[in-house]
Amino acid sequence: MKKTIMIVDDSILIRNEIGKILEGTDYEVVCQCRSGEEALETYEKIMPDIVTMDIILPGIDGLETSKRILNKHPKAGIVIISSLVYDKTLQVVKELGPAIPFVFKPINKSFFIESLKKVSTNSESTS
Numbered sequence: 001m002k003k004t005i006m007i008v009d010d011s012i013l014i015r016n017e018i019g020k021i022l023e024g025t026d027y028e029v030v031c032q033c034r035s036g037e038e039a040l041e042t043y044e045k046i047m048p049d050i051v052t053m054d055i056i057l058p059g060i061d062g063l064e065t066s067k068r069i070l071n072k073h074p075k076a077g078i079v080i081i082s083s084l085v086y087d088k089t090l091q092v093v094k095e096l097g098p099a100i101p102f103v104f105k106p107i108n109k110s111f112f113i114e115s116l117k118k119v120s121t122n123s124e125s126t127s
Contacts, residue, residue, distance in 0.1 A: 008062065018052060025113065027116055070096060078097075082104070
């Protein structure tokens with residue numbers, strides 16, 4: 001059975017890129033969100049296996065959105081995807097949880113898929 005993915009990114013180009021990367025894999029995109037607020041609302045309805053989360057979003061940013069999801073659902077699978085490669089950003093991501101991967105833009109397909117596998121394994125082992 002395919003793992004369900006919710007893509008959170010304000011860029012249609014990135015959402016489409018992620019969708020294309022996942023074609024023919026064990027992952028299925030079940031929804032796309034453009035803001036943190038939309039992601040929080042949609043997560044509760046859909047309960048996807050994994051969320052890919054951009055950091056820079058209109059309204060609530062991706063780090064705060066991830067924190068809110070994890071506060072309610074500690075076993076949620078989240079992969080942070082961003083071009084913000086700063087030590088402070090990486091530190092904040094680590095503080096969200098040691099098992100949360102950080103994928104850099106532009107997205108490297110094999111690294112991205114490995115990150116999804118890692119999140120899938122971590123969320124299954126803690127269920």
